[in-house]
Amino acid sequence: MLAASALENLIEALKRLPGVGQKSAQRMAYHLLQHDREGARQMAKALSTATESIGHCQRCHTFSETELCLICSDGARDARLLCVVETPADQAALERTGSYRGYYFVLLGRLSPLDGIGAREIGAEELLARAAQTEVEEVILASSFTAEGEATAHVLAEALRSRGIKATRLARGVPVGSELEYVDLGTIAHALSDRR
Amino acid sequence: MLAASALENLIEALKRLPGVGQKSAQRMAYHLLQHDREGARQMAKALSTATESIGHCQRCHTFSETELCLICSDGARDARLLCVVETPADQAALERTGSYRGYYFVLLGRLSPLDGIGAREIGAEELLARAAQTEVEEVILASSFTAEGEATAHVLAEALRSRGIKATRLARGVPVGSELEYVDLGTIAHALSDRR
Ligand SMILES: [Zn+2]
Ligand SMILES: [Zn+2]
Numbered sequence: 538m539l540a541a542s543a544l545e546n547l548i549e550a551l552k553r554l555p556g557v558g559q560k561s562a563q564r565m566a567y568h569l570l571q572h573d574r575e576g577a578r579q580m581a582k583a584l585s586t587a588t589e590s591i592g593h594c595q596r597c598h599t600f601s602e603t604e605l606c607l608i609c610s611d612g613a614r615d616a617r618l619l620c621v622v623e624t625p626a627d628q629a630a631l632e633r634t635g636s637y638r639g640y641y642f643v644l645l646g647r648l649s650p651l652d653g654i655g656a657r658e659i660g661a662e663e664l665l666a667r668a669a670q671t672e673v674e675e676v677i678l679a680s681s682f683t684a685e686g687e688a689t690a691h692v693l694a695e696a697l698r699s700r701g702i703k704a705t706r707l708a709r710g711v712p713v714g715s716e717l718e719y720v721d722l723g724t725i726a727h728a729l730s731d732r733r
Numbered sequence: 734m735l736a737a738s739a740l741e742n743l744i745e746a747l748k749r750l751p752g753v754g755q756k757s758a759q760r761m762a763y764h765l766l767q768h769d770r771e772g773a774r775q776m777a778k779a780l781s782t783a784t785e786s787i788g789h790c791q792r793c794h795t796f797s798e799t800e801l802c803l804i805c806s807d808g809a810r811d812a813r814l815l816c817v818v819e820t821p822a823d824q825a826a827l828e829r830t831g832s833y834r835g836y837y838f839v840l841l842g843r844l845s846p847l848d849g850i851g852a853r854e855i856g857a858e859e860l861l862a863r864a865a866q867t868e869v870e871e872v873i874l875a876s877s878f879t880a881e882g883e884a885t886a887h888v889l890a891e892a893l894r895s896r897g898i899k900a901t902r903l904a905r906g907v908p909v910g911s912e913l914e915y916v917d918l919g920t921i922a923h924a925l926s927d928r929r
């Protein structure tokens with residue numbers, strides 16, 4: 538084959554991107570090598586930097602380059618509200634609506650006992666400790682409206698309520714079966730104001 | 734925003750991949766950071782290695798990590814045939830058919846005067862010199878069947894023939910496995926006039 542190892546390695550590596558199969562990976566590799574080597578170098582650098590410097594916020598668990606993320610470091614937000622999401626991408630979607638001013642807790646997953654993802658893996662203990670802080674008045678459970686997301690919300694709501702903490706769920710304006718990251722912002726905003 | 738710079742840089746870099754917009758780039762970045770950091774590191778390495786080590790074959794201009802590519806270095810191929818393609822990807826497609834055993838010349842583009850891509854940019858001089866070598870008996874013009882690809886084939890055919898070199902073109906016709914009903918009319922018309 539042509540330029541065997543380096544080209545083949547590049548195609549294999551690109552196939553690890555979600556939604557990218559053999560054909561797309563080939564097209565990407567050829568494009569970068571023929572038309573955008575500067576882009577390829579830039580991408581290599583961005584990937585290295587990201588894997589090296591992006592860790593997790595010690596407080597809310599979202600991606601962060603610092604011990605506390607920008608949101609957790611922002612004293613001007615509403616400390617009475619704590620919003621629980623599955624992923625940093627879901628958190629970013631909520632932020633883009635511009636209609637939430639509280640803090641977050643990112644589960645980095647959802648309960649899925651069959652896959653070995655239990656309460657510990659989603660940081661339930663830390664969430665309960667965080668929610669027990671006196672300034673927190675309400676925990677908004679914004680996990681996905683999928684079977685696993687609903688189960689996650691249910692389990693967390695039970696645990697929170699048994700500790701006397703108010704737990705709400707995003708309103709069902711969010712289409713059932715969809716993941717928050719892909720929902721249009723207006724729908725998310727409505728679901729936020731209609732939370733129950 | 735979350736983990737501002739490194740994450741945003743990664744998303745911007747991923748957007749340089751063909752067919753990847755803001756949403757896909759975000760999804761890719763979050764996926765790599767949350768689920769496949771090893772994949773991200775591997776991709777960074779593959780991109781660096783590829784941009785550093787993959788150049789062009791001095792003889793046929795395809796991608797190569799060595800001065801002469803594997804095909805040009807292969808003395809067992811049929812030196813009477815020289816196939817002209819637009820890109821290394823086109824060459825790879827032809828190789829995968831397993832039905833061509835000659836050598837190649839890769840234009841790395843096609844004539845597009847409005848974009849400043851003329852005979853020099855596609856290496857027409859080198860191609861003519863290569864085709865003039867005594868062992869070459871036929872140059873197969875396998876540029877795309879687009880307006881620019883056709884124009885490229887036409888110009889090169891004229892130049893080759895004026896030097897007494899036989900130039901042929903890939904046959905136009907109905908793709909194997911397709912039903913006539915779904916083939917575009919121009920293709921059917923060509924298949925009809927080129928019938929053999
Ligand atoms: Zn945080
Ligand atoms: Zn070569």
